[in-house]
Every structure is written in structure tokens, then in C-alpha cells.
Amino acid sequence: MSSSADFSSTQKRGNIHKCPSCGAQLSAFVSACQSCGHEFTDIEANRSITALTDRFEQIEREADERGLSGRNREKAILEKRARVIRDFPVPNSREDLQQLMFFIQPKIVASVQPDPNIEDWRSKFIEVLNRARNAYKDDANMLAEFDRVEASLSASVGEHLQIKAKRNPLLFALLGGVVILGAVAAVSSQMDSRKQHQCEEQYTQDAQSEQARLEKLMQSAEQSYQGKAYPQAQAVAGKVRWELAATTCKVEENQKAGSLWDEKRAGLLAMIQKSVDADQAAAQAAADRVSAEKQAVEQKEAQVARIKAEKEQAQAVEKKW
Template identity: 40%
Template sequence: MSEKQGVINQCPSCGGALKAFASRCELCGHELTGVGANRTVVELVRKFDEIEAALTQAGMQGSKLEKELQSRRSRVIRDLPVPNARDDLLSLIHFVLPKLQNAGKADPNEADWQVKFKEIMSLAKNAYRGDAKTRDELEALERSANLSFGEAVGARAKRSPLLVLALAGVAVLAIIGFVSTQWESWQQARCDKAYQPAAQAETARLEAIVLAFNGKLKERDYAGAQAELKQMGWQLQESCKAEKIAEETQTWEGKRQALFASIEQAQAAERAEQQAAQDRERAAQQAVVDQEKAAEDARKRDIAAQAEARRRAEAEADLSLRARRGAAARQARDD
């Protein structure tokens, strides 16, 4: 005897085999009630009812009510625990699937249901991995849920032509935005390609001015150095590189101001050097004057000393003469 795999459901009316997710018997047309009725679905519906009742009781209505319902239901769907039992998984798939097939009015939480459906379907495929028939049915249902973008738009267009116009407008805007972005990117690339060599040439020009300036400053040609600095400044202008140009302009202006300051420093150093030379010259001249004065004073002192020596010699000679005369007079008297 061969083993049968999977779960075989029978119609309670005619006893015919039922597909896993059928809501009507294909043989006799009997409506199947209670399909998918499990604890997870019951709990989910209860939470939705409680949310709507609480918001309605709080006085919320209209679009504000719909927006808040969608937000709160989104959290419930996102946090919904997925059961592990096969029957519960099948019932949950049967409950979620219609919300993704856009039958009638689209579900406001369709995106949330899509995420949860993928999670449920993944667990269901794993649970029925040994049941080829049921897995085929699961994959067929998964394909029916994953409508293409064109099919989804077509289905919704029948319900709301304005939606098509809105989507078309969005598409046109997106295309315009894309083309604009591509054009701007091309323009930027073109500008970058042209700017780089021009910037290099401008930098070389300014560096040449700096070299000429340094030469004139070394020669102490301050007027010439200042004339060089008058030509110094970032002259390249490109609207697509406004930020870079502002940066270069500021950088070279800072260098120009620094070089102007170096002229002032060089001039101040030269003035200090000249003042020091003048001070040295005056000191040397004063030393010569002082030396000459000292020599004159010494000469005068020598003359005065010589005069004093002659005076003393004359005084001594006079005293000696007087002494001799007195002695002669006394001798004459004695004789």
C-alpha cells in the first residue's frame, strides 16, 4: 500500500475532494462556511474591532479616523504572531489572500498584508515541504497575490481613473527629474573636465607672481613688489564651481595679505638696520671728537705743566740770586 501525503478535505455536501483554500465546492457549488476560522484570525479581527470602537468612541471620524485606523492596524499586522500548525497557516492564508487581490476596494493596509503574507507563505511552504500537491497550490496562490505593477494599476484604474492620472503625473515628474538629474550630472562632469586645466593654469600664474615678488623683495624693490601683488588674485570664474572658486579666492587673498605684511616687515627691518648704522656712525664720530678733546686736554695740561715748571725754576733762580746778593752785601759790610 502506498502512503498518501498531505491533507485531503471533503465537501460536506457531495463528499468530493476540496482544494486546500477553496471557499466553494467545484463539483456541487456548495458554499463552505468557517474556512480559515482559527484562533489567530479571530484574535486579529477582535483587535481590529476594538481599535475601531475605541477611536469611534473618542469622537474620531472621517479621513482622520481612516488614517488612524490604518496606522494602528499596521502595527497589529506587523506584530501578528504566525502560527506553526498547518491548518492555522492555511486558514490565515485564506484570510489574508483576498486583501492582496484587490477585489473591490483596495485594503488600506495592503503593503502591510503583503509583508505578512510572505512570512506566512514561507512558513506554510516549509510546513508542507513533503506535500507536492499542496505546495503547488501554495505557489499558485502566491503568484496570484504577486500581481505585476501593470496589472495592479489596471485593476485600480477601473475603480479610479484619477489614480491613473496621478500615477501618470508621478511617472512624468519622475522622468523629468531623472532627465534633469542626468543633464545636471553631464553638465557638472563637463564643467569639472574644463575646470581642472584652467585651475592649474591659474595656479601657475599666481605662483609665478609669488616668485617675482620674492625676487623684488630680496632686492628691496618694495614698490615693484607691491606692483606684483596688485596682479595677485584668483581670476578664474566658473558658475558650476562656485564653492571651489570661493575657497581658492579666499586662500589666495590670504596669501596676498601675508605677502603685503612681509613687505612691511622688510621695510621695518631695513629702517631698523639704517637706524642702527646711523647710531654706529654717530657713536664713531663722537668717539673721534672725544678722542680729539682728550688729546687737546692732555696737550693743554702739558703746556700748563711746562709753564708751571718754568715759573718754579725762575722763582728758585730769583731766590738763589737774592741769596747770593745778600751774602755779598753782608760780606761787604763785614769787610
């Protein structure tokens, strides 16, 4: 009866590993007893792992036989090892699964010099881990152990960055420089944006003041024009010039404002000059009329005097006869 109970317990829990020194129960994937510290030096790999390592050695021999060297040799070995790892069949027995996980685990731990096939090993480890969880689905302790192992392999982002920095210090130094330059550029951009905003606000205020000044001059020139004080109107109109100095912002807008007021000044001066010319023409016409009338009177008086003289001369001749 007792033998049957022990057999049932073994079926449910699988093989129970104990320390040969103190007899304490051992967790999975340990190389030393957690109770007494006894190290295990006689752990043997199962036949699947042995076959896998033999295949890796064969791949290297084949590369040597082909006369490959340097990067070509490394590339050929890397590709064939990746194919072997991906195609390697996952065992079903609990013992084999544990040993295979123990074999793969060191190869996927983040380090300064990682295994060249780390991503292939990682994929295979996940496959083995899922198979092991299914095999130990009724063993809460083993499932918790699997979770612990998986969590221990998940390095934090900071750890990954530290490892990558040690692996490629020059690259990370360059990246750090890029980040610093980016930050400086961002700060500089913000400062430039603030200066641009301040410049635009100042320009708007100055432009409004300049426009008010020119509109006042235009009004004064028009009043003088209406009063026919043309010289004064021309003098005031000549001062209608956009005099706002060029700035680092609103350059195009400032140029357009200058051109606009140049056109207004030219139009006002042309209108005044037209009136001046019209008045001068009218005055000249009046003077010409007066001169013509005077000339006509003088011509008439001369004609009358001539007729009178001729008449007197005729009378004198008659008296002689």
C-alpha cells in the first residue's frame, strides 16, 4: 500500500533531486545546494545536448575543410548553427527539458560578449520553457521556479543600455553626443522662437506708430492742397516716407510697407502737381486773353488814327486846289 502511494507521488511530482551531501531537495537549474553550498561537479548532459554540441563541432570542422577563414568562416558557422538551433527537436521528458533549459539559459543572459546566436537560443528557450510548463502544469513549485528563471532573464532597460554601452562605447559616446546636440538645438530653437516672437511684437508696435505718423502727414498735405497752398502741400507730401528701420523679422512685410507708402507719396505729389499745372495754365490763359484784348484795342486805335490822318490829308489837298 505504501509502495503504491509512493509511486503515485512520483508520477505527480516527477523525479525529486536531493543534495548528496545534506539530503535537501534541490530546485531546478542549480549548480550548488542552496542549503549547504555543496557544488555539483558530476552533472552530465543528456544525449540530446551531446548530439547538439557534436553537431556544432561538426559545423566548425566543415568550415575548416572548406578553407573558410575570418568573417566568411564566422558567417557560415553562424548561419548553420542558427538553422540547427531552430530545427533542434524539443524533448518531452521532464528530465530532458530541465537539462536543456539549464544548457540554454547561460547563452541568453545579457552580457558584454553575448552568444552570436543569442536570438536563436532565445526563441528555442521560449519553446522549451512552454513545453516544460505544460509538462509540469500540475506542479505549482516548478511553475513558480520557471517564472523565476524567466524573470531573471528579463534584464531591465537600464541594464541593457549599460551592457550595450560597454559593448560599443564609441557608438554610445556618439549617441550621447547626438542627444546633447539635440538638446542644445532644442534649447536654441526655443530661444530663437522666443526672440522671434519678441521681435514680431516690437515690429507690430513700431509699425503702428509709423503708420499713424504718415497718415497724419497725409492729412496735413491734403488740407494744404484743398486750401490751394500747393508749395506747402508739396513740402509736407515729400516727407511721406516709410522710415521704420529694417529688422531681423518681418523683413518682407517691412519692404512692402515702404513700397506702399512710396506709391501713396508719389500719388499725392502727382495730384498736387496736376493742380499746380492747371492753375498755371489758367493763369497763362487769362494773361493771354488780357494781352490779346489790349493788342486789339491798340490795333483799333491805330486804325482810327490812320483813318483820321488820311482824312485830314485829303482835306488839305482840296484846299490847295
